[in-house]
Each structure stands twice: as structure tokens, then as C-alpha cells.
Amino acid sequence: MDATDEAPSPHVFVTGADLTRLACDAWVVPTDRQLRVSAGWQAAAGEPGPPPDDFRTGSPRAFVEAPLAGDDRLRVWTNLGAAFGEPLQWFVEGAREAVALAARHLAEHRHASAEQVFPRVAVPLVGAGGGGGRFATGEIVRRLLPALETVAQEGGVDVYLAIRDRRTYAAVQAARTQLPNSPFARQLESSLLAEGDRLAALAREGQLVLFIGAGASQGSGVPDWPRLLDLLAADGGFSDEERVLLQAENALDRARLIGMRLKHAGQPLGPLVASLVKATHRSLTQTLLASLPVSQVATTNYDQIFEHASQDIDVPCSILPYAPGDRGERWLLKLHGCVTHPEEIVLTRDDYLRFSSRRAALAGIVQALLVTRHMLFVGFSLQDDNFHRIVHDVRSAMPAAAGQEGLGTALFLHDRKLLAELWRQDLIITSVARPSVPNVVASRRVAMLLDYIGMQSAGGSAHLLDPTLEGVLSAPERELAGALRGLVAELSAEAWATPAGGRLEGLLREFGLQERTRQ
Structure with missing residues (x-):
């Protein structure tokens, strides 16, 4: 049976991320029997409430509290501070108990949002910080991965294992490749895994660059394009009836009409857009992309999710065109503006018409990447007029530039045979699901493919001489x-x-x- 014919099953995702900022339904907060919490964790999780009666004696090891105000993630306070002489399995059992408790609580009291297939529980690499297992992190990793896989399946949740240290991230990914039964093979068909292997090889060779569209920000609370325009229309004073009529207009014309109303009311469009696309949490897709070994990224997004996700794992970005002199390990090209410069946001038809004259140099950077690298498009519909001009210019100037591999690969949720035919001379269109598969399931399959690419592209050598990680060698x-x-x-x-x-x-x-x- 093909993997796409099977119902989705829970999965353990591994991502470079700051756990305290990761979008999820519940997150594990490490503490000890005395409920002591480090300053960094406390700033994000707040003060714990009264624990269960027996918590201080070591059983139970975890308890759940409601989200903080302005947050929607359950906090799972977990005793992960080992006493002297505790075996390494003690850390693993603590993580297992925390995830199982979160899964039960989410099943009984909450449900995954309509945008999710399974509830999402985010966990740190237990014992690797101040818990007491730092000098045997590799051995903990080797035991933790299968334990998380088991509890995810039993509890019906997706687990996000979030790791900030790049050396430890490489060790975890190396350990995953050694697992006897690959969880990816159960849910992704062989053709998708082959695509993942191809893209991972390009990433390892330094040939892969990213182009990130609005779809990658879903799950961070940032509205998609239709929702953004509807919110702007409401702020612009459009009646309910007018907002329905707006749906019949071209998106760029819709944006122009809204901008005209807002200007008449003395409210600039750019700052209002900026206020609507700010996100406090990082989506899994964005953190998976930030974890890839790529140094050049372009986006049409206004939000700052990718650069913040990159900063979280100590990979600072130079933001073009706003901070070209920064010496970040990677640079991020903002083609359509940024929330930090709302006056430059590209949204209306007039903005698009001005793009070619005001941002020709930026378009030239994308053209150079298309010719010299392999570009992976994620969350991008290929319908942007400015992007069409960029590709047209590449075709005109260098007809043979695409070659056998094409200029890049675009990930799509559903099978798009006609779109693939339209772009076959330029791009490889990779669809992750059949048209009958719900969007939410297909979106999760994109995340799984990115997770697989991250595992295969991590390199497997950054931890070789770290004695604390010897257990995964x-x-x-x-x-x-x-x-x-x-x-x-x-x-x-x-x-x-x-x-x-x-x-x-x-x-x-x-x-x-x-x-x-x-x-």
C-alpha cells in the first residue's frame, strides 16, 4: 500500500528552535522537585502554581497548568532535575510521563485546532541543560528518540523536539538515521523520500537556497492573504455586504480599493498591514526551514518569523535591503518589504507596478540565485506577478539556464498536473498529496518532508569530537x-x-x- 493511502499517524519532529517561542498546544517546562526554574524558562512560563501533593516526593513527575494570558499553550511542569546517582533512563521517563500527561489532558479538555491533524506537544532535550545529564547527552538522545516515538503513538500527539544548540541538533539527527524503523517510510511514499534525498544533497553541497511564501507562516497566527485583505477591509470601513462584493475582485485591485478607503480616512495602509502580520510564536514550518544548512534566503513575506527563528538557534540573518552590512551567517532578502519598514510594503497593484523600477536590484539577486543555485519554494503559489517577471527575464537572457534540474523545486500541497506542465521548463513541481487529501493533512506532510530533509542534510559530523555526545556515535x-x-x-x-x-x-x-x- 502506498504511504499516501494510509491514515496519518503521530510523528516526532526534530527542529532547531527556541521551545519557549514554538507554536504548539502544550509545552514541557523543565523544573525539579522544589519547582526551581531557570531565569530563561521562568521569563516565558511564569511562576508555577501549587503542585500535586506528591510532586515533591517524585511521583508524579509532571502536572499541567492553563496557558498564560495572551498565550494558548498549556504548560506541563516536569521534574527533570536529577538527584545525584539517578540513571540516565530517569530523564527519559520524565519526558515520557510529561508527553503522556499532556496528551491525556489535550484529549480530555482541549482539541487540536482546525489547522492541526494531531495535538502538538513540544519538549526540550531533557537532561542536556541544568538537569544533570549534560555529560551523557548522547546516551540520553539514543534512548529518548524511541521513547518519544512510542508515547506519541500511544497518546495520539505530534511531538516537537526543540533543540537550540547546533552541535546537539546534528547529533540528534545522526541518531535518527540509525533508528531501525524509519517513521518517514510509514507516512511518505518512496518518491517523496527520493525528492527529500535530492534536496538534502543539494543543501549539504551548499547549492540549495530558499524562497519562502506566506504559506510557511501559517500556524504562527499570521493571516493568509485573503484573511489579511478581509481584516484590512473591515478596518477600512467596508460593510459586510461590500466585503462580500470585494471577493469578486482581483486581489491587487482589492488591496488598492482598501488602500483608497484607508487613505481617505487618514490611515496609511502599510502600518496597518504591519500591525496585522506580527507573530509571537514560530510555526514549525519556519523553524524547520531555519534549521536547514542554507545561507541565502528570499521571501515575499512581511513578517519576521524566519529571521527570528534563525536568531533563536544562533544563526543571525543579514536583512536585505535594510541591513546589508550586517555579518550574519545567512542573509534574507525581503522582496516585498517588512513590518519594520511599513512604508515599503508591496500590496496593491500600484505597489507591484513600482516594483520593477524601485527594486530592480533585489530582483537581480533572485535572478542570480535562480541561475547559480537550486531554489526551494515553500508556501509560495508561483502566482506573484513580480516573480513572473523575474523568471521571464532569466528565460530571455539565459534560455538554457534551467538545465535538467530546473531552476528550482516548488513544494505544493496537492497534485497540480497542469501547473507542472506550465512550469516544466523552469521548475520541478513536487506535490505531497492527492487532491482529495484535506489541506491540513497535506500541510503536515510538507512539514514531514522538511523534517526529513533536515535529518538528511544535517551532515552528521559537528558532534564527532564532543565527548558529551559520544553516545550517538x-x-x-x-x-x-x-x-x-x-x-x-x-x-x-x-x-x-x-x-x-x-x-x-x-x-x-x-x-x-x-x-x-x-x-
Whole structure:
């Protein structure tokens, strides 16, 4: 049976993210028997209420509290602060108990929103921080992954394992590839996995760039295009009847009509748009994209979700055209403006007509990426007029630019045979579901494919020489790590001081070397 014929089943997603800012239905807050919480966690989770009577004696290990004001995520306070001598399995059992409790509570008292297939429970990598298991993080990872998979299936929830440290993220992804039964094979057909392998290889080789559309921000509370226009129309004083009539107009004309009403009322359109597209949480799709090893990204979105998600995992972005001098590890090109510069937001037909004259240099950057890299489109409909001009210019100037691989790959929810035919000379159209599959299920399959690409593109070497992560290494990797540590111990200070020694040290630090000492 093809994977697309089977009903969805719960999944454990792994993403680079700040757990406190991740969009979900419930999140695990690490504490100890005395309910002590670190300052960072407390700033996001607030003060815990009175625990169950036996919490301080160690059973139960977790309890649930209602969301904070202005938030909609349940808080699952969990005792993850180990006493001296606790076995590593103690951390794993704490995470399992927390997820199981959250799953029961969500099933009894809450439901996943209409935008979700399963309730979502976000968890940290237990024991890796101040819990007491930091020096055996690798072994905890090896035990935790199958435990989370089991409790997700039993509880009927999706689990988001959020990791901020890139070295630990690489170790977790490497450990996932060693699991005996791949959860991806159960839910994604072989052709999609092959696409994932192709895109992951491009990412590892530094050839993949991203183009992010509005669909990637869904789940962050940011309205999609039709909803945004409707909210603007309401603010512009359109009656209910007029708002219905607006639906018949072209989207750009709708935006222009709304802008005219707002201008007449003395209310600029840009600042109002900016106020409506600000998000407090990061969607899973955006964090999965931010976790990929890419350094060049373009977007038509006004929101700041991607750059914030990137900053959360210590991958700062230079924002073009607003901060081109910043020395971030990646840059993000904002084609249609940003909430930080509302006067430059591109929304109406007049804005689009001005684009070619005012933002030609930005379009040129996208054209260069299309010609020299492979662009992955996520959440983008390919209907944007400015993008059509960009591709037209590439076709005209360099007819053979697309080649066999095309200029890029566009991920779509449903099978779009005619769209694939329309773009076949330029783009690979990859659809994740049949037309009969509900949007919410198809959107989750896109996230699963991005999760798979993240796993396959993580590289598997950033943790090689980190002794705290040794537990996830295979036997050949342990042999290699031992040999490299021996080399580090044998070389003299004079050898390290040579140009070649400096380059070798840089390479070893990429493998997770923290200190070099000669024994």
C-alpha cells in the first residue's frame, strides 16, 4: 500500500528552535522537585502554581497548568532535575510521563485546532541543560528518540523536539538515521523520500537556497492573504455586504480599493498591514526551514518569523535591503518589504507596478540565485506577478539556464498536473498529496518532508569530537574520533601554530573539538 493511502499517524519532529517561542498546544517546562526554574524558562512560563501533593516526593513527575494570558499553550511542569546517582533512563521517563500527561489532558479538555491533524506537544532535550545529564547527552538522545516515538503513538500527539544548540541538533539527527524503523517510510511514499534525498544533497553541497511564501507562516497566527485583505477591509470601513462584493475582485485591485478607503480616512495602509502580520510564536514550518544548512534566503513575506527563528538557534540573518552590512551567517532578502519598514510594503497593484523600477536590484539577486543555485519554494503559489517577471527575464537572457534540474523545486500541497506542465521548463513541481487529501493533512506532510530533509542534510559530523555526545556515535565513528583525539594530543604547540595547523584546528572545531591539550 502506498504511504499516501494510509491514515496519518503521530510523528516526532526534530527542529532547531527556541521551545519557549514554538507554536504548539502544550509545552514541557523543565523544573525539579522544589519547582526551581531557570531565569530563561521562568521569563516565558511564569511562576508555577501549587503542585500535586506528591510532586515533591517524585511521583508524579509532571502536572499541567492553563496557558498564560495572551498565550494558548498549556504548560506541563516536569521534574527533570536529577538527584545525584539517578540513571540516565530517569530523564527519559520524565519526558515520557510529561508527553503522556499532556496528551491525556489535550484529549480530555482541549482539541487540536482546525489547522492541526494531531495535538502538538513540544519538549526540550531533557537532561542536556541544568538537569544533570549534560555529560551523557548522547546516551540520553539514543534512548529518548524511541521513547518519544512510542508515547506519541500511544497518546495520539505530534511531538516537537526543540533543540537550540547546533552541535546537539546534528547529533540528534545522526541518531535518527540509525533508528531501525524509519517513521518517514510509514507516512511518505518512496518518491517523496527520493525528492527529500535530492534536496538534502543539494543543501549539504551548499547549492540549495530558499524562497519562502506566506504559506510557511501559517500556524504562527499570521493571516493568509485573503484573511489579511478581509481584516484590512473591515478596518477600512467596508460593510459586510461590500466585503462580500470585494471577493469578486482581483486581489491587487482589492488591496488598492482598501488602500483608497484607508487613505481617505487618514490611515496609511502599510502600518496597518504591519500591525496585522506580527507573530509571537514560530510555526514549525519556519523553524524547520531555519534549521536547514542554507545561507541565502528570499521571501515575499512581511513578517519576521524566519529571521527570528534563525536568531533563536544562533544563526543571525543579514536583512536585505535594510541591513546589508550586517555579518550574519545567512542573509534574507525581503522582496516585498517588512513590518519594520511599513512604508515599503508591496500590496496593491500600484505597489507591484513600482516594483520593477524601485527594486530592480533585489530582483537581480533572485535572478542570480535562480541561475547559480537550486531554489526551494515553500508556501509560495508561483502566482506573484513580480516573480513572473523575474523568471521571464532569466528565460530571455539565459534560455538554457534551467538545465535538467530546473531552476528550482516548488513544494505544493496537492497534485497540480497542469501547473507542472506550465512550469516544466523552469521548475520541478513536487506535490505531497492527492487532491482529495484535506489541506491540513497535506500541510503536515510538507512539514514531514522538511523534517526529513533536515535529518538528511544535517551532515552528521559537528558532534564527532564532543565527548558529551559520544553516545550517538557508531563504532566506526568512535574509532575515527579516537584517532583524531590522539592526533590532537600528540601535536606540539609549534605544529598548531603553523598555517596548516591553524587550518586543521578549524576543521577539528567543525567536528566538535572544544579544547586542544597536549598530553
